[in-house]
Amino acid sequence: MIFYRAFGSKLRQARKAAGLTQEVLADRVGLSRPSITNIERGNQQVPLHMLDSFASVLGMKPCELLPEDTRPIESRKLPKKLTDKLEPLTEDRREWISRVVASSTNPKEKPRA
Amino acid sequence: MNPTTEAQKLLKSARIDNPPVSVDKIAAKLKAQLTFEPFKGKDDISGILYRDEKQTVIGINSTHSKARQRFTIAHEIGHLVLHKGELFVDQAVRVNFRDKRSSLAEDQQEIEANKFAAELLMPQEMIRHEVEKCITKKKVATEAQLMTELARVFDVSEQAMGYRLFNLGIISSPS
Numbered sequence: 001m002i003f004y005r006a007f008g009s010k011l012r013q014a015r016k017a018a019g020l021t022q023e024v025l026a027d028r029v030g031l032s033r034p035s036i037t038n039i040e041r042g043n044q045q046v047p048l049h050m051l052d053s054f055a056s057v058l059g060m061k062p063c064e065l066l067p068e069d070t071r072p073i074e075s076r077k078l079p080k081k082l083t084d085k086l087e088p089l090t091e092d093r094r095e096w097i098s099r100v101v102a103s104s105t106n107p108k109e110k111p112r113a
Numbered sequence: 114m115n116p117t118t119e120a121q122k123l124l125k126s127a128r129i130d131n132p133p134v135s136v137d138k139i140a141a142k143l144k145a146q147l148t149f150e151p152f153k154g155k156d157d158i159s160g161i162l163y164r165d166e167k168q169t170v171i172g173i174n175s176t177h178s179k180a181r182q183r184f185t186i187a188h189e190i191g192h193l194v195l196h197k198g199e200l201f202v203d204q205a206v207r208v209n210f211r212d213k214r215s216s217l218a219e220d221q222q223e224i225e226a227n228k229f230a231a232e233l234l235m236p237q238e239m240i241r242h243e244v245e246k247c248i249t250k251k252k253v254a255t256e257a258q259l260m261t262e263l264a265r266v267f268d269v270s271e272q273a274m275g276y277r278l279f280n281l282g283i284i285s286s287p288s
Contacts, residue, residue: 079165085200092154093202100172101163104148 005042006067011054012040014065018058029053078102116225119194120232132239133268136186139233140171145193147186149175160185162192162201169193180270184230191229196222235267235277243267244283256284 015025015036022036029050031039038044055062078098086094127142129135140147145162152158152174159181161172171189173182185203192201203223243266244259246252253259256278264274272288279287 081165081199082163089202090155092152093158096150096152096154096158096174097161097163097172097200097202100148100150100161101170103150104146104168104170104172 001042001045003067004039004045007046007065008040008042010065010067014054014058014060015040020058025054025057028057114195116191116195116229117232117237120191120229121236123190123194124233124236130239132235132243132266134187134234134236136183136190136234139190140186143169143190143193145169145171145190148172149182151176157204159203160189161203162189164193164199178270180264180268180273183234183268184270184273187230187233188226190233191226192222195225195229201226231273231277231280234269235263235274237281239267240277240281240283244278256286259284 015022020028022033022040026033026036030053035044039046051062051065055065058065078101082097082101086097089097123139123142124130124134127139129138137147146168148170150172153176157174159174159177161170163170163172171186171193173185173189175182177185188203189201192198201222203226240263243263247259247262253262260271260275260278263278264271267274269277275284275287278284
């Protein structure tokens, strides 16, 4: 799942920033090193309460470990008119068009000019 | 509406009389937002035009070459100026045969948008002027060199310039 992959890369980033090895992090939160590897790769779905443990060890707030919105753009706010028009298109195209329109509506997400 | 005259009117009102034509400037004049996004999936796309009451968005596939992106923008501006409708999706490869879904009217709109884009990026008048310049300055010796040189001056692909020069009767074959 995209969510766990996004969470995993956030966790890896935070761990490295804190200067910890996978072994040390594993030890401090009470997991095995392979578990940490799998979590960081997004292959292991970590229980929600572990967020507290990770955050404590890494000296962060739990919410700081959460990834950005990983929901498919289509489930975010798009004009209704557009959603109808996208229906007959292929998934790749729907996704791309949604991304274009969503980032145009919300300039914060605009990738580049 | 005639695509060629509409493109000429737009160039005139944006006071553009020299190549390369700035499609960014024209889009801004029409209050269309340009959004560049890489399209990574299958079923390639070159660009879209989307508009509603609040906004006009031109989306461009940023994995394409710069010249190609410019043509896409010009093509979408064509839809914006010439056609009604909320969403236009333009695929990368123009197929010569029609699929089941496409209608004659849709094809007509694509042809018009392409004509518009050709005149917007490679206006007849500017082309003839530049051709004359190339010839009097003896800058080019062959049709192929002329095509290459003008593609550079107008910042379009050589392929697009080849077809343009061929369609204007300036060269004898498009490639």
